[in-house]
Amino acid sequence: MxxxxxxxxxxxxxxxxxxxxxxxxxxAAGDQALYTALYGTRFAVQSSDAFARDLNYAHAPxxxxxxxxxxxxxxxxxxxxxxxxxxxxxxxxxxxxxxxxxxxxxxxxxxxxxxxxxxxxxxxxxxxxxxxxxxxxxxxxxxxxxxxxxxxxxxxxxxxxxxxPKALAADALGDAVPLLDIEAWDDDLSGSPHHFEAYEVGEKIDHVDGMTVEEAEHQLATRLYQNTAKVHFNQYSEGKGRFGKRLIYGGHVISLARALSFNGLGNAFHIAAINAGRHVAPLFAGDTVFAWSEVLDTATLPGREDVGALRLRTVATKDRPCTDFPLKDSEGNYVEGVILDLDYWALIPR
Amino acid sequence: MxxxxxxxxxxxxxxxxxxxxxxxxxxAAGDQALYTALYGTRFAVQSSDAFARDLNYAHAPxxxxxxxxxxxxxxxxxxxxxxxxxxxxxxxxxxxxxxxxxxxxxxxxxxxxxxxxxxxxxxxxxxxxxxxxxxxxxxxxxxxxxxxxxxxxxxxxxxxxxxxPKALAADALGDAVPLLDIEAWDDDLSGSPHHFEAYEVGEKIDHVDGMTVEEAEHQLATRLYQNTAKVHFNQYSEGKGRFGKRLIYGGHVISLARALSFNGLGNAFHIAAINAGRHVAPLFAGDTVFAWSEVLDTATLPGREDVGALRLRTVATKDRPCTDFPLKDSEGNYVEGVILDLDYWALIPR
Amino acid sequence: MxxxxxxxxxxxxxxxxxxxxxxxxxxAAGDQALYTALYGTRFAVQSSDAFARDLNYAHAPxxxxxxxxxxxxxxxxxxxxxxxxxxxxxxxxxxxxxxxxxxxxxxxxxxxxxxxxxxxxxxxxxxxxxxxxxxxxxxxxxxxxxxxxxxxxxxxxxxxxxxxPKALAADALGDAVPLLDIEAWDDDLSGSPHHFEAYEVGEKIDHVDGMTVEEAEHQLATRLYQNTAKVHFNQYSEGKGRFGKRLIYGGHVISLARALSFNGLGNAFHIAAINAGRHVAPLFAGDTVFAWSEVLDTATLPGREDVGALRLRTVATKDRPCTDFPLKDSEGNYVEGVILDLDYWALIPR
Missing domain, CATH: 3.10.129.10 (Hotdog Thioesterase)
Structure with missing residues (x-):
């Protein structure tokens, strides 16, 4: 056998x-260091023990x-x-x-x-x-x-x-965040002055920056997660396959989009739930990823005055800046260049 | 807004x-591990808790x-x-x-x-x-x-x-180094027999080795530092720009030159000050970095018998070995291939 | 001088x-995180403090x-x-x-x-x-x-x-493994139901998966090990050399083959000895590595009921799947594509 x-x-x-x-x-902290090196994420709670502890975390999660x-x-x-x-x-x-x-x-x-x-x-x-x-x-x-x-x-x-569920309800959010001493939140250190109340439903934010992906990067990331899906690593077989090249793990795109979203959502420090995610088109090494977000909904959390929730749609594209918020055409099909359509709840200080 | x-x-x-x-x-220690993987640095004080503690550090800085x-x-x-x-x-x-x-x-x-x-x-x-x-x-x-x-x-x-200041004075150096038990310094483990007294003003050292840089490497490094300068990451926009390619963060060159300088300056374990730095020309992925150094000055530190200071000029080049110590031509212009001219103080055991 | x-x-x-x-x-744990990212290794003992502690390790080695x-x-x-x-x-x-x-x-x-x-x-x-x-x-x-x-x-x-010695004797094995509480070994978590008794001398296992290697990856790995051999890093000089490209550190191949061998040898958690290793041909960036193994011998360890030893030959190839167990031709020469022939003892629960 x-x-x-x-x-x-x-x-x-x-x-x-x-x-x-x-x-x-x-x-270990070393995994977080490597994660930072792979995506350049800058959310203060996950980056700083001191910042996290001041808020009431044991240390940086x-x-x-x-x-x-x-x-x-x-x-x-x-x-x-x-x-x-x-x-x-x-x-x-x-x-x-x-x-x-x-x-x-x-x-x-x-x-x-x-x-x-x-x-x-x-x-x-x-x-x-x-x-x-x-x-x-x-x-x-x-x-x-x-x-x-x-x-x-x-x-x-x-x-x-x-x-x-199409989307998780507000009372299902926040379990991964202790009750925060939100007075200790420091906007200079977090990198954004915008709190919960500043975001409006329907508001769209271009995250501006672009990030080009290399083969070594997505392979390092996907192995760090001990994800063994063959299509990400084997150029010998993928070279003979449908795309002629290695396919990048969809989660790599999500992490890139999330890191880019810091520019505009710097205080949205925690993903509380992912309502739905769709990988619209594949990403390959050499492509440059951009992202934009729309505020789909806002919600307060039962019994919590410290944080509120933003329901966000974050859209990632490849080789296409997002100044015009690309999404779908008049027939409802995703336009060329869109690779990710992600619907999630993020927590943000009130 | x-x-x-x-x-x-x-x-x-x-x-x-x-x-x-x-x-x-x-x-975290994981950041140091990644730093080692990015540059191959081998200075014993930063590499070994045991070596550092024997000298009087809390552990490896x-x-x-x-x-x-x-x-x-x-x-x-x-x-x-x-x-x-x-x-x-x-x-x-x-x-x-x-x-x-x-x-x-x-x-x-x-x-x-x-x-x-x-x-x-x-x-x-x-x-x-x-x-x-x-x-x-x-x-x-x-x-x-x-x-x-x-x-x-x-x-x-x-x-x-x-x-x-053109250069920092000797009494401004050494604050980041506790008073060392210098008798515990082990030349076999540090990798060099040459102490403070062995270096002479005017002496030039070719660091011999070359290191080729890949896109994934400088992007990982620059994100590790949460440096968001756009020119380092976005091939989509840089491909249309002046150089047609991503520009490597100047600090990456400094770290490469410093790591290469171990071969000849193995005991110069600590950068105490950077007097001045000039990025003479850009570095791109695929280029190979070499380096050489000149001893510009030496100084003892007030009240310290453990370490002395070498004022070093370290010059980095791309695709040009440094056997002939390339720097400037007869008209005072940097010669082709020079990319970095760095003036700094390094501490070394006496 | x-x-x-x-x-x-x-x-x-x-x-x-x-x-x-x-x-x-x-x-540090960060070195292990980077090692995981470089090879995708999945052996549970080295991956999980909890798994290792349940067995009697201090924590994950x-x-x-x-x-x-x-x-x-x-x-x-x-x-x-x-x-x-x-x-x-x-x-x-x-x-x-x-x-x-x-x-x-x-x-x-x-x-x-x-x-x-x-x-x-x-x-x-x-x-x-x-x-x-x-x-x-x-x-x-x-x-x-x-x-x-x-x-x-x-x-x-x-x-x-x-x-x-052609191969180490069974009584020379196991010093790096504490006496294990082997009842705590959990096959679901380790990823394989096959223990010592399931492997037979002469049995061959194709490890199926392939892994393509990038320049950035082997350079990061080899610098992580502070290995300074010039041929791995310097495209400027290697480009003029025998192969026209950088040579990948042979140990990188061993680690890739070992990580691939998890698929078929998931419980063979520890390399107790390397009897002999031969790098049959060089590996270069862009090549895809495959591997297969043969059980050369099995041995019990004197005084130990917890683990047994498999003597394994693991063969790695480049750009050549291992379904037919490629090794040598009728004249005893390694066939095209074979790059590593490694003979070692691995420990596995009884």
Whole structure:
């Protein structure tokens, strides 16, 4: 019997099945340093122990998206090794702060299955949860991927499609942020004078700057997350494939867009939830990423006077500045150059 | 009102103005690891807790230039976002050792202003100071940049040009180095048998080795320092610009030259001051950096028997080995290939 | 007298000579983070404090090969700066776990010398030992290199060739692994259900995945190890040389092959010894590395019920998948594409 991991095929998944993923990972300050070097993120809470402690954190927490990527990476060998496409994710909540020396593990439960009419593939929905070694849950989200069947002859399971929220409600936000001593928030140090009240629904912000991506960078990032998806690393096989080149991990785009968004959203220090994310087009090395954001909604959090929530759509493009906020054409199709359409809640001081 | 940072224009600066910069940054051992990977630095004091402790440090201090780059990076969004040119720096002193887990912030005071005769730009002089969260100052230096005016019609301010020392005096050196138990200095471990007395004024040293720079490397470095200057990251816009390619952060060249200088200056473990620095020509990815040094002066430090100071000129070149110590031609112009002319004081055991 | 390091020539080495190497190096969690980003290694013991502690480690140990590379790097300026070729290594044992904040140093003893018949070069054999600042030995190995003579006229020394074991005996293994509470081993978290008993002598495993190497990656890695061998960094000189490009450090290939081998050897968590290693052909940036392994032998360890040892041959190739286990042709020559032939003992839970 082969000892290499063949991955799971569509017929290997059953509703209610629980998969504990390898490899647990202790996150250290060195991971955060590398994350900073990869994206240039400048949010003060994650950058400075002193700034975080003054607010009431134990010390600077690990960047939310680094936590997301590490948890996501663990699910790849079991969930998406035989995936044809990563279709989407939704309902992602950040549940507890993660600090250096915390160890993260991940578990997934199959919550939906639907075979495609071609009989060769099916859609698998999993709820994945990241947790610390003491059992504290730090993150959960649903994602759905199209997975090949090993054997087209296996009968289709009863279809189950989970109900997914379009957006998380305000009372589901903020679990990863202790109650803050918000008087200690220092706008000079955070880099922005704009608090919750300054943002209006419908407001659009061009994040101005552009960042060109190199092969070495996205490979370093994706390996840091121990994400083993083959398309990111193997030029020998990808060179013969559809694009002729290595595909950049979609999460790399999210982190780039988030880092660029500091210019205009400098106080939006924490991603509390990801409502939905769509990778509209692939990114390749040599492309330059730009981003803009729209404020979709604002919300106060029940029982909290320290922070409010901005529901943001952040759009990333490649080789296309965002002065004119590119998104969709009159027929509802994404315009050329758009690569990411991300809908999330960010917390910001009131 | 736009929420993106437009940066300051010449008329936004006033003499005596104090600017507190974002983003505070906790420096960890992971930053030092990445710094080592970026430059291959081998000075024993910064590399080894055991070596440093034997000498009387608390443990291995963070590399001097990593401290410089982090402080410098913070000043960029406020001082040089609308800069036409970075003209120089002077009088840079290292004031206290920085250890892993220290948090660095920066503040700048405007100490000089002089509008150019064209009425469209002016020179801004700032004294920038890096400090720890407990207020300890770790670094200060003056730099001057040519900045655009937003509105050419605004009248010129009275010109103020600060007096800058050509070189720091010996009694201004050594604050970042505790009094060392110099008997514990181990030449085998430090990698060089040559102490203070072995170096003579006028002596020139070819550092022999060359280091080729990749795009991913200088981008990782510059983001590690949270330096947001656009020219380093955006191939989309730089491809249309003067050079057709991304410009490498000048500080990256300084760190490369310093790391190369280990071969010949292995015991010159600490940069105590930077007297002056000039970036003679730009560096681009694919270029190979070489370096050589001349001993300009030597000095003992008042009240210290443990270390002496070498005033060094370190010259870096690109795609040009330094066996013949390239510098200037007979007319006083830098010869082809020279990219950096750096004048600094380094401490070395006596 | 020149202050740059000229390196040692063949006639500078004498039997019994002991060389203490620069630069001591404190290994931090940040080094391990960077190592993970460079190779994507996923062995649970080195990745997770919680996993390692449950087994009886103090916490997650530093990756064995990171320890090897750091120790090896120190020996380069003294042993192989004037080397024509790195001929081989043997008898490498891992002697104690290395944890974050340990400081590593290295010392080498000359154990063999044999001048070549051309009178211009000779082979130098050294036993190099890595140790912590408290004196604990963590690693030792023999390597032999062909080194130039400074002066062909110097008479040849009496030839001494050390006896080297073909493979280490089982009782020499396991010193770097505390006695484990093996009941705590969790196959879901480790990523493999296969323990010692599941592997059979003669079994071959294709590790399936491929990893393309970029210049920035191998340069970052080799500088992280403070390995100064010129051929890895200097495109200016290498561009004029035999290959026209920079040569990748052989240890980078070993680490890539080891990381790829997780797919099939996920529980083989520790390299206990390297019996022999041969770099069959050079690797260059842009090449894609694949790997396969054969089980050469299995052994129980005297007095230990927790772990057993697999003697493995891991073969790495470039731009050649390993489905057919490429190795040698009918005449005993390595086939096109093979770059590494490594013989080592790995420990795995029983």
């Amino acid at each position: 082969t000892k290499t991991n063949p991955g799971n095929y569509f017929e290997d998944f059953q509703i209610g099945q629980v998969i504990r993923h390898a490899t647990p990972r202790t996150i 690990i960047d939310d998206l680094l936590v997301f990527h590490v948890v996501f990476g663990k699910t790849v060998p079991d969930i998406s090794l035989n995936a044809v496409a990563n279709l989407g994710y939704a309902g992602c909540r950040f549940l507890a702060p993660v600090y250096p020396r915390d160890t993260l593990s991940a578990v997934s439960e199959v919550v939906g299955l639907k075979e495609n009419s071609n009989g060769k593939t099916g859609v698998v929905y999993v709820r994945s949860t990241g947790y610390k070694s003491d059992g504290t849950e730090v993150l959960d989200y649903v994602r759905w991927v199209m997975v090949r069947k090993r054997d087209a002859g296996v009968p289709a399971p009863d279809p189950v499609i989970p109900e997914l | 736009t929420k993106t940072n437009p940066g300051n224009y010449f008329e936004d600066f006033q003499i005596g103005q104090v600017i507190r910069h974002a983003t505070p940054r906790t420096i 963070i590399d001097d230039l990593l401290v410089f780059h982090v402080v410098f990076g913070k000043t960029v969004p406020d001082i040089s976002l609308n800069a036409v040119a970075n003209l120089g720096y002077a009088g840079c002193r290292f004031l206290a050792p920085v250890y892993p887990r220290d948090t660095l912030s920066a503040v700048s005071e405007v100490v000089g202003l002089k509008e150019n005769s064209n009425g469209k730009t002016g020179v801004v002089y700032v004294r920038s100071t890096g400090y720890k969260s407990d207020g300890t100052e770790v670094l200060d230096y003056v730099r001057w940049v040519m900045v655009r005016k937003r509105d050419a019609g605004v009248p010129a301010p009275d010109p103020v040009i600060p007096e800058l | 020149t202050k740059t390091n000229p390196g040692n020539y063949f006639e500078d080495f004498q039997i019994g000579q002991v060389i203490r190497h620069a630069t001591p190096r404190t290994i 530093i990756d064995d090969l990171l320890v090897f590379h750091v120790v090896f790097g120190k020996t380069v300026p003294d042993i192989s700066l004037n080397a024509v070729a790195n001929l081989g290594y043997a008898g490498c044992r891992f002697l104690a776990p290395v944890y974050p904040r340990d400081t590593l140093s290295a010392v080498s003893e000359v154990v063999g010398l044999k001048e070549n018949s051309n009178g211009k070069t000779g082979v130098v054999y050294v036993r190099s030992t890595g140790y912590k600042s408290d004196g604990t030995e963590v690693l030792d190995y023999v390597r032999w290199v062909m080194v130039r003579k400074r002066d062909a006229g110097v008479p040849a020394p009496d030839p001494v060739i050390p006896e080297l």
